[in-house]
Amino acid sequence: MYPHERxxxxxLKDKPFTILGVNSDSSKRYKKAIEENxxxxxxxxxxxxxxxxxxxxxxxRGWPTIYIIDAKxxxxxxxxxxxxxxxxxxxxxxxxxxx
Amino acid sequence: xxxxxxxxxxVVTAGLVVAQTNAKDKIADQISELIETQDxxxxxxxxxxxxxxxxxxxxxxxxxxxxxxxxxxxxxTLAEESxxxxxxxxxxxxxxxxxRGKELKPVIFAVLEKHHLDHSDLSEVILxxxxxxxxxxxxxxATVVEKSKTQDARGAARYIQAIQIExxxxxxxxxxxxxxxxxxxxxxxxxxxxxxxAMMKATLEAKxxxxxxxxxxxxxxxxxxxxxxxxxxxxGKIVVLDFWGDW
Numbered sequence: 001m002y003p004h005e006r007x008x009x010x011x012l013k014d015k016p017f018t019i020l021g022v023n024s025d026s027s028k029r030y031k032k033a034i035e036e037n038x039x040x041x042x043x044x045x046x047x048x049x050x051x052x053x054x055x056x057x058x059x060x061r062g063w064p065t066i067y068i069i070d071a072k073x074x075x076x077x078x079x080x081x082x083x084x085x086x087x088x089x090x091x092x093x094x095x096x097x098x099x
Numbered sequence: 100x101x102x103x104x105x106x107x108x109x110v111v112t113a114g115l116v117v118a119q120t121n122a123k124d125k126i127a128d129q130i131s132e133l134i135e136t137q138d139x140x141x142x143x144x145x146x147x148x149x150x151x152x153x154x155x156x157x158x159x160x161x162x163x164x165x166x167x168x169x170x171x172x173x174x175x176t177l178a179e180e181s182x183x184x185x186x187x188x189x190x191x192x193x194x195x196x197x198x199r200g201k202e203l204k205p206v207i208f209a210v211l212e213k214h215h216l217d218h219s220d221l222s223e224v225i226l227x228x229x230x231x232x233x234x235x236x237x238x239x240x241a242t243v244v245e246k247s248k249t250q251d252a253r254g255a256a257r258y259i260q261a262i263q264i265e266x267x268x269x270x271x272x273x274x275x276x277x278x279x280x281x282x283x284x285x286x287x288x289x290x291x292x293x294x295x296x297a298m299m300k301a302t303l304e305a306k307x308x309x310x311x312x313x314x315x316x317x318x319x320x321x322x323x324x325x326x327x328x329x330x331x332x333x334x335g336k337i338v339v340l341d342f343w344g345d346w
Binding site for chain 2: 001005008015016017018019020021022023024025027029030031032033037042043044045046050053054055057058059060061063064065066067068069070071072073074075076077078085089092093096
C-alpha cells in the first residue's frame with residue numbers, strides 16, 4: 001500500500017493531484033505510521049477509532065476504502081487499487097488537459 | 100377411590116414428572132457441557148497462541164485451531180434426539196455459529212419449524228445464520244417471516260435475509276424493500292443492543308449519496324495536530340480519498 005502510494009505521489013508531483021487520507025488509528029500509532037512509512041500526503045484524523053465521524057458519514061465498513069474524486073468534486077471511482085488506480089488517475093488528468 | 104389408591108396414583112404421577120424433568124435437565128446439561136468443553140479448549144488454545152512471539156502467532160493459529168467437527172456432530176445428535184426441548188435451540192445456535200458458513204442440516208430446519216417457530220429464543224438462533232447462505236436457510240427464513248407469531252423472530256429473519264443479499268448488486272431493490280420493512284415493522288429490533296433497522300437505512304442513504312457520479316459530500320475535519328482541513332480545499336485537483344489505518 002504505502003510504497004505504491006509513495007510512487008504515485010512522486011510520479012504526479014507536478015500534476016493537480018493529491019492523496020488525501022482519512023486515518024482511523026490512535027494519534028500515537030498514526031504519528032508513528034507517518035514517520036516509519038515516509039507518508040508525505042495529508043490525512044484527516046478521524047478521532048482514533050474505526051467508527052469515527054468521517055468514516056461513518058462515508059459509510060465505510062472495510063479498510064482501506066478508496067474513493068477517487070475528479071477535479072470538479074465528483075466521485076468517479078471506488079475501491080480502485082494498484083495499477084487500476086494509476087490508470088484511473090491518469091484518465092482524470094487527461095480530462096483536465098483536454099478541457 | 101380409596102385413599103390408598105389415590106396415594107399410589109399421586110406417587111406414580113410425581114415419579115413420572117420427576118423422571119421427565121430429569122431427562123430434560125440431562126439433555127440441557129449435556130448440551131451445556133459439550134459447549135463449555137469446546138469453548139474452554141478454544142480459550143486455552145488462544146491463550147497459548149497469544150503467549151507465542153508475535154511473528155509465530157499466525158502460523159500456530161492456522162495450524163492448531165481446535166477442531167469443531169466432533170462437537171458439532173454430538174450437538175446435532177442431541178438436538179435431533181430431543182427436538183422439542185428448548186435446550187436444543189442453544190445447541191443449534193452454537194452449531195450454526197461455528198459451522199464456517201455451512202448451513203444447518205435440513206432435519207434441523209424441520210425441527211425448528213415444527214417445535215420452535217414461536218419460541219422467544221428463536222430470534223437468537225436465526226441471528227446465528229449470519230454467514231450461512233443456502234436454499235434451506237432461505238426457505239426457513241421465509242417460513243418464519245410468514246408464520247412465526249413472535250415479533251422478534253420475524254425481525255431477525257428479515258434482518259438476516261437483508262444481510263445475506265446486502266452485497267449482491269443484482270438484488271439492490273430487494274434489499275431496499277427489506278430495509279423499509281424492518282423500519283416500518285421492526286424499528287425496535289436490536290442486535291447486540293443496537294437498533295439495526297435505522298442503522299441499515301442510514302447506511303443505505305449514505306451509499307446512494309456516495310455513488311459514482313455524485314458530488315462528493317464536503318468533509319470538514321482536522322489533522323492529527325488539530326489543524327482544520329476541508330475536502331473542498333483540494334477542488335481543482337484529483338483526490339484519491341483513502342480511508343486507512345496502520346493495522
